[in-house]
Amino acid sequence: MVRAAVLLLAVALCRAATLDSELGVGKSINIFMRYGYLSICMRVVPRNDTDGWVFREPTVSVFRDVDRFVVAPKPRQAKTLFDGDFHMEFCDNLKQLLQAYFRDFSFERLERPWRAFTAGWPTDIMARNLGINSSFINGDHCYVLVRVSRFRETAKLKDLPTNIAVEDVVYEAIDETLIGDTVSIADFVRKYGSHYIASYITGNSLYQVFVFSRTAYSMIKERLKSKGVADITAKELEGYFSPWQAKHIGQIKVASGNKTVESWAMKRLRVHYYIFSYPSLLKLHGEPALLRNLDTLLGNEALLQLELKTLSPAFKDAKKKKWFEEVIDNYLKLWESNM
Template sequence: MLTTRLLAVALVVGAAVLAAPEQTLNIGRAMNLFTRYGYLTLSMRVVPRNDSKVWLFREPTVKIFQDVKPEVFKPRNGRKIPSDDQKVVFHGDFHMEFCDNVRQLFHAYFRDFSIEKLDKPWTAFTNSWSSADAARELGINASFVTSQSGHSFILVRVSRWRDSGKLAEATTRRPIGAVAKEIDNVKIGDETTVVNFIKSYGSHYVHSFVTGNALYQVYVYTPSVYAKIKERLKSQGISELSAFELGGYFSPWHAVQVGKIMSASGNQTVTEWADKNLETSFYLYKFPSLLRLHGNAEKLKQLDSMLLNEAVLQLDLRTVTPVFQEPQQRYFFEKTLDNQIKLWEFNM
């Protein structure tokens, strides 16, 4: 066990020194997951960032494949939302997710992020978060995101996708020359050689991605009220509810807190527009709500042009195992990498 822990430390020490790295989000390029495991929000813009610099992705990546063939790719959940006259007013997705607890809320937010061999991929982004950090990123009070809070949540999100890429299955995944030389140094039975390879050429490569921007909002409920709303919406569907009933469910009349409308990129111009143009009321309560967008072609059309290419919305990372052509060597690399990932997931 001590040897395994030392290897885990070695994956980080000096791990940022990839061979000829670039900070680009391109299919087929590899990165070292362990460099910033738990802190990936520092290098991928997936939640609002409090900085003035414009960036989308700044994780160091390296080229590992000889040929990279892209294929036509549609984002998961991606669709064109038409108006009543069938003219497209929004290129993206509008959906809500029911989250029984905080863990499910994290899972829901990062549902479109997949990291091969990692059972809970959201932990690669959130394990460094304190309750205050999570509350800030989700736009709700810190008291609701502790493990003892006992509250439930509904996440509402509207995503506008701008760019995407996916590695074609026809790509041979044969390594470039420098990678092939490093593969020769990986010796079966010597886990240190696997660590050295990962430090130089990464653990995962970008199989697919979607970028754009999104607005999201979290509604906080007591378990009993949440269960009632969940059953009502699951059995009847949102289209069967009257505007009054739907507005009530997503208002302070039923919710313990109506969270802030947040932008995945942190674009304040968009959130200020939302606060002003999506304000609604229910009895004496006035508050901004993303539910104002539901069926509102005019607002969706405005938002379609405002949500720019400023955040990573979907990401599929696969292990670099395919560059190993020899079966026994590939098996040893995969087994060693799998053990290290499970160790990190358990200990973080």
């Protein structure tokens, strides 16, 4: 029964209408269209293409006058060295690593939003996207994700009111849905989407994954937890994330796949030890000159954060809204358990 229900929605979705592919707050998308493979239409990891797109998922205009609910972005401070985020996350296993990578992607009523991107990744693609050898995808490994993100464009909506107006065709489509009829909701989703874009941030990022044994990982995690990164010298930090502690040091990857930035990172972000060297994003720690260079190099080429909310505000009838939410809930659970 579960398999049949998933298949039914998949068939219904394969003929979805397309109006545009614009990344804009208030625009709706059909999350089921490419669940598990969203990275083919949202640039969140490097891809083997040279096209300059960031977002190419079909979107639909559902709401009217949505611009009046846009939150004005905060102006950048003139003295800001780097407008973005530099952080590391400790991950006990692969699941936590994927969760950490997609930490800033939130899809309402979806418990594991990272699965919407990664469920369709085979082992070799997952390893390539994470920048590590495929032998470290399976097995008992711990990981640390280090990432520096440069924010370029930010957009956010206030919570949409329940009385927000919708386009006439959307109103008519909602009117045709029937309480208790799953297919009518699936048909609506096929045409007008399941979620709308509530906020997003675009820009670019560098990231690197370090792989550790559980023993070394626990020691480093406890050390950084007790002292804090700010109170640890660059030399000590460098030692923790060196070949003497890590089982494997991943490549420094560029979220957009920009080869110029990748080349810069390969040359400038290396730690040298006598006759060998290795890449390390941690060279940026306490190096304002490198951060200043990176601030210029990282352009508006990738999707860094995305918040999706369901199209519930489009439904004015309380009972229909409840039925829509129930169907969306059920299908999301089916998708998560069957992918």
